[in-house]
Amino acid sequence: MKKVYRLEDLDCANCAAKMERSIAKIDGVKSVSVSFMAQRMSIEADDDNFENIMDEVVKKCKKVEPDCKIIR
Amino acid sequence: MEKRILSKKQRRELIRIIVCLAAFLAIFIADKVAKLDKVISGVGWVLPFVLYLIVYLAIGYDVLWRAVRNIAHGQVFDENFLMCIATIGAFALAIYRGVSGMQAEGFDEACAVLLFYQVGEFFQDYAAGRSRKSISALMDIRPDYANLLTGGGVETVDPSQVKVGDVIRVNPGEKVPLDGVVIKGASALDTKALTGESLPREVAEGDPVISGSVNTSTQLDIRVEKEFYDSTVSKILELVENASAQKSKAENFITKFAKYYTPTVVIVALLLAVIPGAVTGDWSTWVYRALSFLVVSCPCALVISIPLSFFAGIGAASRYGILIKGSNYLEKFNKADAFVFDKTGTLTKGNFVVAEVAPEENRDKVLRLAAVAEHDSAHPIAKSIRESFAGETEGGYTLTNVAGEGIVASKDGSVICCGNEKLMKSRGISYVPHKGVGTVVYVSENGRFEGSILIHDQIKEEAPEVMRGLAEMGCKTVMLTGDNEAVASAVAEELGVTQYKAGLLPQNKVEEVEKLLAQKQKSGALCFVGDGINDAPVLMRSDIGIAMGGVGSDAAIEAADMVLMHDDLNSLPLAKRIARKTMAVVRENIVFSIAVKLIILVLSALGIANMWAAVFGDVGVAVIAILNAMRVNGRYKEKTNGKENLPA
Numbered sequence: 001m002k003k004v005y006r007l008e009d010l011d012c013a014n015c016a017a018k019m020e021r022s023i024a025k026i027d028g029v030k031s032v033s034v035s036f037m038a039q040r041m042s043i044e045a046d047d048d049n050f051e052n053i054m055d056e057v058v059k060k061c062k063k064v065e066p067d068c069k070i071i072r
Numbered sequence: 073m074e075k076r077i078l079s080k081k082q083r084r085e086l087i088r089i090i091v092c093l094a095a096f097l098a099i100f101i102a103d104k105v106a107k108l109d110k111v112i113s114g115v116g117w118v119l120p121f122v123l124y125l126i127v128y129l130a131i132g133y134d135v136l137w138r139a140v141r142n143i144a145h146g147q148v149f150d151e152n153f154l155m156c157i158a159t160i161g162a163f164a165l166a167i168y169r170g171v172s173g174m175q176a177e178g179f180d181e182a183c184a185v186l187l188f189y190q191v192g193e194f195f196q197d198y199a200a201g202r203s204r205k206s207i208s209a210l211m212d213i214r215p216d217y218a219n220l221l222t223g224g225g226v227e228t229v230d231p232s233q234v235k236v237g238d239v240i241r242v243n244p245g246e247k248v249p250l251d252g253v254v255i256k257g258a259s260a261l262d263t264k265a266l267t268g269e270s271l272p273r274e275v276a277e278g279d280p281v282i283s284g285s286v287n288t289s290t291q292l293d294i295r296v297e298k299e300f301y302d303s304t305v306s307k308i309l310e311l312v313e314n315a316s317a318q319k320s321k322a323e324n325f326i327t328k329f330a331k332y333y334t335p336t337v338v339i340v341a342l343l344l345a346v347i348p349g350a351v352t353g354d355w356s357t358w359v360y361r362a363l364s365f366l367v368v369s370c371p372c373a374l375v376i377s378i379p380l381s382f383f384a385g386i387g388a389a390s391r392y393g394i395l396i397k398g399s400n401y402l403e404k405f406n407k408a409d410a411f412v413f414d415k416t417g418t419l420t421k422g423n424f425v426v427a428e429v430a431p432e433e434n435r436d437k438v439l440r441l442a443a444v445a446e447h448d449s450a451h452p453i454a455k456s457i458r459e460s461f462a463g464e465t466e467g468g469y470t471l472t473n474v475a476g477e478g479i480v481a482s483k484d485g486s487v488i489c490c491g492n493e494k495l496m497k498s499r500g501i502s503y504v505p506h507k508g509v510g511t512v513v514y515v516s517e518n519g520r521f522e523g524s525i526l527i528h529d530q531i532k533e534e535a536p537e538v539m540r541g542l543a544e545m546g547c548k549t550v551m552l553t554g555d556n557e558a559v560a561s562a563v564a565e566e567l568g569v570t571q572y573k574a575g576l577l578p579q580n581k582v583e584e585v586e587k588l589l590a591q592k593q594k595s596g597a598l599c600f601v602g603d604g605i606n607d608a609p610v611l612m613r614s615d616i617g618i619a620m621g622g623v624g625s626d627a628a629i630e631a632a633d634m635v636l637m638h639d640d641l642n643s644l645p646l647a648k649r650i651a652r653k654t655m656a657v658v659r660e661n662i663v664f665s666i667a668v669k670l671i672i673l674v675l676s677a678l679g680i681a682n683m684w685a686a687v688f689g690d691v692g693v694a695v696i697a698i699l700n701a702m703r704v705n706g707r708y709k710e711k712t713n714g715k716e717n718l719p720a
Binding site: 004011012013014017018020021033035036037038039040042063064066067 | 138141142145146147151193196197200203204313314315316317318319327330331370371372375376379380382383
């Protein structure tokens, strides 16, 4: 399943890149693209475990860029 | 134009920066003039230290806080953290100098690093926000509500609640929320936001309307044909919003570079402080140089300016009605060296007109007979014949369609045959073959040949010039058509395309494109340009699928990589110019930023550059790169007009 989320307060381009890298490492994430310019994250992950994966994604996001919120 | 240039948060930030900058300058000047370090005897360094520290904390408390927080999360190479190390280190060094009786200096640098770092951050934020706004101008097409006609009256609802078949009312000044057909009223629609086309489009009962256009004059009632999520406006918004998810090679390169750049610089800084420091014993010099390194270690200038350039390019293109689905396509389009066109509807207008009637003296009769026979047909050729005949057509004929040949009309023993050569042959009518290029319709009455009508498609006025323009840019142009060889070669010559393929069935187009893909050079890219009707497989197969006049054909919007909302071929050279400019700016920014940073690193390692230069290496480079990126979002059309006006 592929989904696009809006990101709030993603303030730096490098953080977006770091976020992208650390989210890509999560199990079950097939592809992820964090766009600093569009303030959006598009993510493709396993269907059956999507919500759990997203919880993990939010955790990673908090760790890398605590100011940034993923609008679910 | 915009209601507010700065957001609330940005305004607060700007005030803080200005106040701190003023305070910094006041202290700086006072220090140089009045020698603040001489005010208190014995511990002279304390006064400048305290003054600068106040400014430092005022401007940098959030950076310090983030540094602490992020390091707690294990983010060692966090830019906030590195900036804090660099500045706190510089303070410590200055205090060390003060305590050990050397001239107390360096507080200003420590404070300035963080101050300018914040200036840079602010600028990045501002630039990114501005650039986003230029795209969100396009987002203005998003309709907020629909006026649903119910049995009792009008109800204002969310566009997503309206179903196919519902009737909605659009008042003057309102946006059309969903795709549909006008069932009552006539008005002019402003499609500027969708296509960039400034002329309003007249619509009347029975005409289709696309969502996102604005009703300018009179109330319209519209029967909804597509639900909101299938409507043009949703498709376009989705496309634009997701455009930056498809990253270009340049962007990927730069994020990869950043990934290694920061740790490398930090490690080198560490070595620079420890090894020569231990060897020479001159710790303060080498620690100072190492701290300068840390200031330059932030890759932000690069990381932001590249996506910003692409974003600006995509934004600039969208203002001209060119939608690009991702940075990667913009990058590829710059390399495009082959353009394959579908003929009908793309290079030609797709509306057929009667070009010639032979024999000319029999024109009225031939057209009248043909109009009678073609009276009922929806075929574009039949339409063109009817349109060219001004008089009344006699009714009451029985019309028989002979598949692949034409139409036979009969009434009271009178028989009109209207069709191609095969029809004439099968009826045993001797006819005069027409030599012209195009589709020929032969007409006979009661077995006697009356004449022939030559019909051809009009090529778009701008097509030959665009073909020439593309050729000048070093691109091959190929025309694909289902027409016969004679028609194809004539049209190809008129257009000036470099190559053409005639007699293709729709399914052959994919094969042709595959052949061309196999021939092309690896560095180039092949674009297929079609009107989006039955083109989806070819659009997908080519390197860059371009759908023209895409508004209204949502299948094309989905299959294509670029959508030209104008039905105007001039969009192609325009898009090419935008792509070229974007890529030039991207290259400049990559080379410039990396070069300046490396030079400053080397110079500070050698002790030639001080921390002020390092601040420039960080903030100055970022600002210059961003300003350069914003150049992409300029004007493109006016420039060409200037060129065209020049004498050849």
